[in-house]
Amino acid sequence: MGYTVDVDIGGTFTDFCGAQRGGQITLTKTPTTHYDLSVGFLRGLKELAKSFNTPLKKFLSECDAIHYCTTLGTNALIERTGPKLGIITTAGFEDTVAIGRARSWADGISGMENKDLARIMKPIPLVPRDMIVGVHERIDSSGNVVLPIRKDDVLEKLQYLVEKGAMGYIICLISSYYNPSHEMMIKEIIEEEYPEDYLGSMPVFLSHNISPKMGEYTRFTSAVVNAYIHSVMAEELSRLIWELKDNGYARPLILVQNVGGMKKVTRTRAILTYNAGPVSGLYGSRYLGDLYGMKNIIFTDMGGTSYDIGIVSDGQIRTYDFIPVIDRWRTNIPAIEVKSIGAGGGSIAWINRLFGNRLEVGPQSAGSMPGPACYDQGGTEPTVTDADLILGYLNPDNYLGGKMKLKRDLAEKAIREKIAEPLGIDVMEAAVRIRRIIDAKMGQEVFNEVVLKGYDPREFVVFACGGAGPSHALDIAPYMEVKKVVVSPFSPVFGAFGASTIDIMQVFDRSRMIKLFQYATQAYTEDYETFNGIVKELSDLALRDLQMEGYQPEEVKFALELEMRYGMQYNFTKVESPHLELHSTQDVMDICRCFEETYAQVYTPEAAFPQGGINIENFFLKASVPSKHVELMARELSGETPGPDALKGTRTVYFVNASKSLETPIYAFEMLQPGNVIFGPAVIEAEDTTCVINPGWRFVMDQYRQCLLEQVEHKTAAL
Numbered sequence: 252m253g254y255t256v257d258v259d260i261g262g263t264f265t266d267f268c269g270a271q272r273g274g275q276i277t278l279t280k281t282p283t284t285h286y287d288l289s290v291g292f293l294r295g296l297k298e299l300a301k302s303f304n305t306p307l308k309k310f311l312s313e314c315d316a317i318h319y320c321t322t323l324g325t326n327a328l329i330e331r332t333g334p335k336l337g338i339i340t341t342a343g344f345e346d347t348v349a350i351g352r353a354r355s356w357a358d359g360i361s362g363m364e365n366k367d368l369a370r371i372m373k374p375i376p377l378v379p380r381d382m383i384v385g386v387h388e389r390i391d392s393s394g395n396v397v398l399p400i401r402k403d404d405v406l407e408k409l410q411y412l413v414e415k416g417a418m419g420y421i422i423c424l425i426s427s428y429y430n431p432s433h434e435m436m437i438k439e440i441i442e443e444e445y446p447e448d449y450l451g452s453m454p455v456f457l458s459h460n461i462s463p464k465m466g467e468y469t470r471f472t473s474a475v476v477n478a479y480i481h482s483v484m485a486e487e488l489s490r491l492i493w494e495l496k497d498n499g500y501a502r503p504l505i506l507v508q509n510v511g512g513m514k515k516v517t518r519t520r521a522i523l524t525y526n527a528g529p530v531s532g533l534y535g536s537r538y539l540g541d542l543y544g545m546k547n548i549i550f551t552d553m554g555g556t557s558y559d560i561g562i563v564s565d566g567q568i569r570t571y572d573f574i575p576v577i578d579r580w581r582t583n584i585p586a587i588e589v590k591s592i593g594a595g596g597g598s599i600a601w602i603n604r605l606f607g608n609r610l611e612v613g614p615q616s617a618g619s620m621p622g623p624a625c626y627d628q629g630g631t632e633p634t635v636t637d638a639d640l641i642l643g644y645l646n647p648d649n650y651l652g653g654k655m656k657l658k659r660d661l662a663e664k665a666i667r668e669k670i671a672e673p674l675g676i677d678v679m680e681a682a683v684r685i686r687r688i689i690d691a692k693m694g695q696e697v698f699n700e701v702v703l704k705g706y707d708p709r710e711f712v713v714f715a716c717g718g719a720g721p722s723h724a725l726d727i728a729p730y731m732e733v734k735k736v737v738v739s740p741f742s743p744v745f746g747a748f749g750a751s752t753i754d755i756m757q758v759f760d761r762s763r764m765i766k767l768f769q770y771a772t773q774a775y776t777e778d779y780e781t782f783n784g785i786v787k788e789l790s791d792l793a794l795r796d797l798q799m800e801g802y803q804p805e806e807v808k809f810a811l812e813l814e815m816r817y818g819m820q821y822n823f824t825k826v827e828s829p830h831l832e833l834h835s836t837q838d839v840m841d842i843c844r845c846f847e848e849t850y851a852q853v854y855t856p857e858a859a860f861p862q863g864g865i866n867i868e869n870f871f872l873k874a875s876v877p878s879k880h881v882e883l884m885a886r887e888l889s890g891e892t893p894g895p896d897a898l899k900g901t902r903t904v905y906f907v908n909a910s911k912s913l914e915t916p917i918y919a920f921e922m923l924q925p926g927n928v929i930f931g932p933a934v935i936e937a938e939d940t941t942c943v944i945n946p947g948w949r950f951v952m953d954q955y956r957q958c959l960l961e962q963v964e965h966k967t968a969a970l
Contacts, residue, residue: 254313255881256299258292259320259528259746263555263597263618264718265291266744268751269299270881272315277302278744280651280718280939285620288321289491293498308499317500318750320507320528321488324480324521328377328578333479336378337417339408339437340471341425342385347471348376352581359579374579377479382415384408386437394430405440413445421478423458423471428762431459454481461520462583464869465762469574469583476580477522484521492516505755507531509586511568512756512875515800522584525577528746529589533561535749536714537568538880539739539957545712549697549731550589551724552717552745555636556616558594558693559717560700561587569825570704585758585871590700594693596636596719597623600666600685602673610670612689624665625657633669635689635719637662638682643904643912644722644934644943652938679905686907690723694730701731705853712737716745721942725931725960726907738958740920743939748881756875757796759789763870767839770818770864775840779833785870786811786831793874802876812871815846818863824850825871842867885954888926897922899936906932908945925954930963 253272258265264280265288279298284291300310327333340347356373357365364371386405389398412420420441422434434457441455462473492504503515508523509530529552536550540563548563562570570588574581593614603609612635617623621630623637625647639645640662647657663678671681701708708731715724721738728736741748763785767776794804811831814823826849829841843865851859897918904915913932920937928951929935931944935958942958944950949963 253315254303254310255316255318255751256296256314257318257531257747257750258295259531259744259750260288260292261528261554261556261746263595263616263622265295266747267295267299268741268744268747268881269303270751271303274884275303276741276881276883278741278747278939280743282620285618288487289494292491293494296498310499311495312499312501314500314502316502316505317495318505318507318513318753319516320531320746320750321484321524324484324525325578327480327483328476331377332483333377334418334482335416336382336419336421336475336478337412337415338378338383338421338423338471338475339405339412340383340385340423341389342387344425344467345383345385346380347423347468348378348383348475349380352468355579355581358581359576377475377580378421382412382417384411388424388433390424390426390430390433392426392429394426396430396432400433400436402440405437406444409441409444417453419453419478419482420455421458421474422455423474425467427457427459428463428465428470431457431463434459454478456481461522463761464583466583469581472580473522473582473584476525476577476582477520480525481521484524488516507750507753508757509584510756510758511587511753512758512873513750513753514755514757518757518796518800522577522582523586526586526589526591529559529561529591530587531749531753532559532716532746533563533568533587533589533749535741535745535752536561536716537563537566538749538752539714539737540712541566542883542955542957545737547706547711549701549708549711549713549733551693551697551713551715551720551727553693553715553720553723554595554717555597555622555719556593556595556618557591558696559589559591560697561589562701562704562706562711564704564706569827585760590696592692592696594635594689594696595717596634596639598635598689599632600634600638600670600681600688601632602670608673610674610684610688612685612692623662625659625662626655627658627661631665631669633662633665633681633685635685637665638685639719639722641666641678641682642686642907643902643915645941646902646917646936649936683905683907686726690726690907691730693723694727697727698731705855708733714739714745716742718743718940721940723943725943725945725948728962729908734962736960738942738960740937740956740958743937751881754875754878755797755800755802756873757793759792759796759872759874761785761789761870762868765867766864767815767843767867768861768865770862773862775836775843777836779838782867783832786872789870789872790831790874793872797874797876806876808875808877810873810875812873813842813846813867814869814871815865815867817850817860817865820863823868824853883955886925886956888954889924890926891928893918893923893927893929897924897927902934904932904934904943906945908947913946923952925952925956927952 257268267279269277281291281295300307388400427434456478458474506519507513507527533550546566550561552559575586597616598613599615603611621628623634713736811828826845899917905912918935931948933944935942951959
């Protein structure tokens, strides 16, 4: 029959999207089992197999692919459970990671923590100072060997790290991004001196393989973070792969990467799996947007722990993190930018006594265990989910399709004791305030994210994803003045769904400065050989890598992106090059024009300064193999009025935008038909999410069962 399975492990739930070739698409969610992620993973696979009326072993044996967005690396960093590592660097640079940069103390922490200057501290290095050694060698910024490396010096420092108990080695030498010969020599010495049959398998990581880009500190931290999470991922994924094989799965496990592609687990750098789930969801929103001709999309995903924001502009995903922060560490990997804040269904409401008993929500989360108070799993802290239950948005008997029963009395108790009584208000008012604060926090964050990138949010459509996204979307939309919201039937598992829309792809990057337009002579470069040589080097690496995965050169498609800037400006602007090679002045002018247009879009045309010269700083070659994506089946449209079976009844719901409680019709999502129209106020209950339709909004289900919500005037449902 042919199945594909897409998985996204989140902080609260593990999401699954299973598809049968040319047929049924099934979704399911299981609580994330942090003590052993494979437990929740296999539970979800069993539920998917059951939904296809197929035994698990038969189901897995017929799976064409399993695409996996993992949080193993995230957990290793948060819990600091990585191995003891040693760093070998250039003598004199042993303190690079510890010193950091001027703003290292602020990287990766919330705005609230940033304000607490008396307590804020730099992160404790993942590799302590006594596990860092320097060898006498030097390569200059042009790649020339100034001081050759000495084997006896390397062996002396290596022996020190072995005696200190190093379980892996990170080689970070100055200027290795330009000339990596010394890093490779050290690796050869390590493998010659300590083969596997002597000390066992101890990986060696070279910084130029992890991040072949300029920037001493960020290159070092990229290599350290990759090495730190590698061993944890290798152990967990090896166990998971063996369990899959024992249950009948015979193909490679495919990992989704934060660069917007996916590769086999054996060909994936560990650091590229960080934040892959939200990136996957962003690609899913672009895929659905293409169905409707929606070119400008704000992707949002509100789960139990975080709220993720991404942008699709003019049908393209163009935004990359300039300096991605992973946990508390600045890196320079070529990751797609998806902003995450601590706001979700599990976000904890609390009283900030330092600021006059001010009510705050998040960033702390109750997670999946113990979870919100209403989960009845031992949690006592009031959360957004508890507030939503009190306000009537959630059905306590139909949460997760009835698989989890919510306890309203426990939610009331937590909110009353922790919020209402300290503030001198009733429980309902406390729940309203919690809802208003979290929605304002998310709405303002989206507005800032869009505007600061030079866009007008009123020209965008919002995709409301995540288990809690459809419940909050219409209360967030006014902060952006957005008039149209899309809620997909895949919203509760959108990160998993998005994985089914991604191609096999890898990004190969390299730092090289090329002056396309000379400020001194005001002339375009005629040195095409350097540009073409770098692209040739990267394309050879890409073809070799993909051929090792079983793909033929004719299947591979290339796209070149360049980080450019005027003169010596600090910030880079990434542009897609119209040419893979340079052969004429016109080719150079074409690239410069693309840069000027992109720069003007972000910073306005008045900020352009071509007289200062136009430089290329970094090359990014995307090598992809187009994959078959999930296909949505169109259905016939029925009448606008939902059938009688779709209406489940009514209940009292407090609508924040109306500032009052209303007796509200409740609909069952699975009973609605394409073409049905519902005017707010209304609540639509699906198995894994709840869609809230505020007064003044209209809900329409289209032929793909996608839900389009638009703001209307003077229309309400008959109550």
